[in-house]
Amino acid sequence: EPEVTQTPSHQVTQMGQEVILRCVPISNHLYFYWYRQILGQKVEFLVSFYNNEISEKSEIFDDQFSVERPDGSNFTLKIRSTKLEDSAMYFCARAQGNSPLHFGNGTRLTVT
């Protein structure tokens, strides 16, 4: 059973719409991450979030993306205006210090 729960498991949206993907870590960890995996491709780092702030982001994480931890528990990834190429699996992960990542089961985002 993953230590990170992601909702929804599958999200279908139309191009140009906003989507919010949610992640609920079970343990009270400080480090959170979003990764993306386009179908059949490698897992790619999007953003890291530490102590309620973005600590690092990749080139993929442009102005269309944002992350929040609005209530101190849920960790969200928002895509403001989705594009077809945003279709992918999005994984939330948590880590503690120099420890390995623990991934959730992902949200499959389909942009039509």
Next chain:
Amino acid sequence: QQQVKQSPQSLIVQKGGIPIINCAYENTAFDYFPWYQQFPGKGPALLIAIRPDVSEKKEGRFTISFNKSAKQFSLHIMDSQPGDSATYFCAANPDPHAGKSTFGDGTTLTVKP
């Protein structure tokens, strides 16, 4: 410089065989090398990991061999089983951003019964 190159892209072995997956990196700042196993519809799950000060690490049927001078590392699966059929990713983490992993392209392993 941030890439991790993984090969082969796919691998088919018979049950009991020893599949070997290879990875190479360039960035000497990487100091932690995990391997992840991913089943369809699931997130990657940590399988085994190694630090560069160790040349080999074994956990059950899974062994990592690490060659620091060559900047290469590999995963060996002993006595492979059909249940090992999955996609395997090597990754590398720089210090201090331990959670920011650079992943290889993945290897799809099929173990035939």
